[in-house]
Amino acid sequence: MTKVRISDDALALACGADEVAEAFAQAGCDVERVSSWGMHWLEPLVEIEGKGFGPVGPDDVSAVLDGSSDKAVGPPGEHPFIALQQRLTFARAGKTRPLSLDDYEATGGWQGLKRARSLAPEQVVSEVVRSGLRGRGGAGFPAGIKWRTVAAATGARKYIVCNADEGDSGTFADRMLMEGDPFQLIEGMAIAAHAVGAGQGYIYLRSEYPHAIAKLESALALAQDIVSPFKIELRVGAGAYVCGEETSLLNSLEGRRGEVRAKPPLPAISGLFGCPTVVNNVLTLAAVSHILAEGGAAHYESLGTGRSRGTMPIQLAGNIRHGGLFEVPFGISLRELIEDIGGGTQSGRPVKSVQVGGPLGAYIHPDKFDLPFDYEAYAAADALIGHGGVVVFDDTVDMGRQARFAMQFCAEESCGKCTPCRLGSTRGAEIVDRIRAGGRQADRVETLAQMHNAPKSGRSREDDVALLEDLCETMRDGSLCALGGFTPFPVLSALRQWPEDFGK
Amino acid sequence: MSKAERIGEIVAHHASREGPLLPILRDVQAQFGCIDEEAEAAVARALNLTRAEVHGVASFYHDFTDAPDPRPEVQLCRAEACQARGVEAIADAARQAAGDRVRLKTVYCLGLCSAGPAARVGDRVHARLDEAALVRLIETA
Structure with missing residues (x-):
């Protein structure tokens, strides 16, 4: 019987993978559901005896089976999009059945955990420090240092919390990992637990990912005995973007409003229920299982550039022809990512701007596409790599509108705890509107005789630009967390690089 | 089974968890299509919280609504x-x-x-x- 491999990743399903699988089953094939290669423009991707076809619809089935299909793309593993990558975290993508313990073990699964448990906890922490792994959630804090702090902290209990609240637009690597290789995350959490002495772990997963929820529930049940005595519980969020911020996430786990906490104390000292807590992103924890395998730390450390070591799963999204998951060592430029690998825009029009790092990331002009993918290089350019999402826009985008959207999004998702974010975001959207309208006339109150300090001549566009810059500075320096603190990145980067979209 | 009894069951189901309020509210929302005043009061009683505390949490998250909406x-x-x-x-x-x-x-x-x-x-x-x-x-x- 012909064996047909089709992904059951949510993106493949959204493009009709179930219907295609059904059609192959009807045609008498043995259909195996595997994880996704991450070549999203080819989904549903079908693999038969090592040869790939995509995107395949139910109508293509007979042509694929009799060899006359024009959708052949050759062996998926040799496709240039995959061959140019160096996959460590996504090494199993496209190759294994997500919930098969046999497949996981056969591809090196649990090696990191076995080795970690044979080492003293301090040695495990040292290896993570040595690998140079930094938090993949966005802040880029060295994971080993965080672990060392938790290991040294005293508390009645310690926790490992996995931040799987991947709310940034343009990011889907966490989702793909949880749906495609859930045991790797579980293994990483168990290693972290051994390293810091934690007995309980939580995965906080957003409710917008129903397939990831189902996969992880099953995977946790299957792996229960392997990670024992460490216990992991899955908690599903309730639709609050701000809960991706670590302290807000901890409050939500405790059953409170997802409001941000002031730091200090750091969660590593006083986190969940006041106990020392490791809060790491999905990709950070998943990377640990590779790092703790024999020779893994040295290998990880040997990749990358500057202080950004190892590989980064970059997500190519938005208006791009070849979108998907691209894991490479740090240092690659946006030009390579978008032009060479991504193939330019899906619409075929010129690229106008690229937002890197989610809704709080700066918009980057094509003039700066040589910027290397690196935490420090981005920070120096007033930008951030965040969770590694790259959203491409073609020349039809109105950057003034995008700046307004950034403020609007912040207003809708603000937790309300600090004033710069809660009020600043709404006022910010209004100022962007006024700038685009070219300033405004003085209103009735301002023209009253007793309003001595109010300008009587209205406000010019330039006055409002200065006001917006001032507001952004206040939000950046005065907000409690990255939501209010980083919203100025997309706003100011748009304003400064595309003034013509702001009525100039 | 009355609504209060059903909510009692949901609370009992999650009682052994740490910080059980969010899983409870998710189940209440899924079961009744909303978290109304009656439900908030029942959950608050069962967890020994004030209704204000439960309302504060229920009103914070986008997934929770205070009135049912049977539309798809x-x-x-x-x-x-x-x-x-x-x-x-x-x-x-x-x-x-x-x-x-x-x-x-x-x-x-x-x-x-x-x-x-x-x-x-x-x-x-x-x-x-x-x-x-x-x-x-x-x-x-």
Whole structure:
């Protein structure tokens, strides 16, 4: 019987993978559901005896089976999009059945955990420090240092919390990992637990990912005995973007409003229920299982550039022809990512701007596409790599509108705890509107005789630009967390690089 | 079984968890389609919290509502990646197709960012939507 491999990743399903699988089953094939290669423009991707076809619809089935299909793309593993990558975290993508313990073990699964448990906890922490792994959630804090702090902290209990609240637009690597290789995350959490002495772990997963929820529930049940005595519980969020911020996430786990906490104390000292807590992103924890395998730390450390070591799963999204998951060592430029690998825009029009790092990331002009993918290089350019999402826009985008959207999004998702974010975001959207309208006339109150300090001549566009810059500075320096603190990145980067979209 | 009894069961089911309020509220929302005053009071009693505390939490999250809405729901992603792929140009048609019969909810990111515009109905997700496909999805919801 012909064996047909089709992904059951949510993106493949959204493009009709179930219907295609059904059609192959009807045609008498043995259909195996595997994880996704991450070549999203080819989904549903079908693999038969090592040869790939995509995107395949139910109508293509007979042509694929009799060899006359024009959708052949050759062996998926040799496709240039995959061959140019160096996959460590996504090494199993496209190759294994997500919930098969046999497949996981056969591809090196649990090696990191076995080795970690044979080492003293301090040695495990040292290896993570040595690998140079930094938090993949966005802040880029060295994971080993965080672990060392938790290991040294005293508390009645310690926790490992996995931040799987991947709310940034343009990011889907966490989702793909949880749906495609859930045991790797579980293994990483168990290693972290051994390293810091934690007995309980939580995965906080957003409710917008129903397939990831189902996969992880099953995977946790299957792996229960392997990670024992460490216990992991899955908690599903309730639709609050701000809960991706670590302290807000901890409050939500405790059953409170997802409001941000002031730091200090750091969660590593006083986190969940006041106990020392490791809060790491999905990709950070998943990377640990590779790092703790024999020779893994040295290998990880040997990749990358500057202080950004190892590989980064970059997500190519938005208006791009070849979108998907691209894991490479740090240092690659946006030009390579978008032009060479991504193939330019899906619409075929010129690229106008690229937002890197989610809704709080700066918009980057094509003039700066040589910027290397690196935490420090981005920070120096007033930008951030965040969770590694790259959203491409073609020349039809109105950057003034995008700046307004950034403020609007912040207003809708603000937790309300600090004033710069809660009020600043709404006022910010209004100022962007006024700038685009070219300033405004003085209103009735301002023209009253007793309003001595109010300008009587209205406000010019330039006055409002200065006001917006001032507001952004206040939000950046005065907000409690990255939501209010980083919203100025997309706003100011748009304003400064595309003034013509702001009525100039 | 009365509503209070059913809520008592839900609370008992989660009682052994640490910080059980969010899982409880998720189940109440799923069971009754909303978390109304009566439900808040019942949960508060069972957990020895004030109703204000429970209301504070229930009103914070987008997934929780205070009144039932029996209409079918279609979630349309309108975050940046879907904007870049043209969701704003088809949002009006979606609104018209939804009318009063379907609840069209804007969400920010379904994680299908390389294949937008994307939408979700129940636990089924849909990508690469054009205007016709989105309207059809809403009409058959």
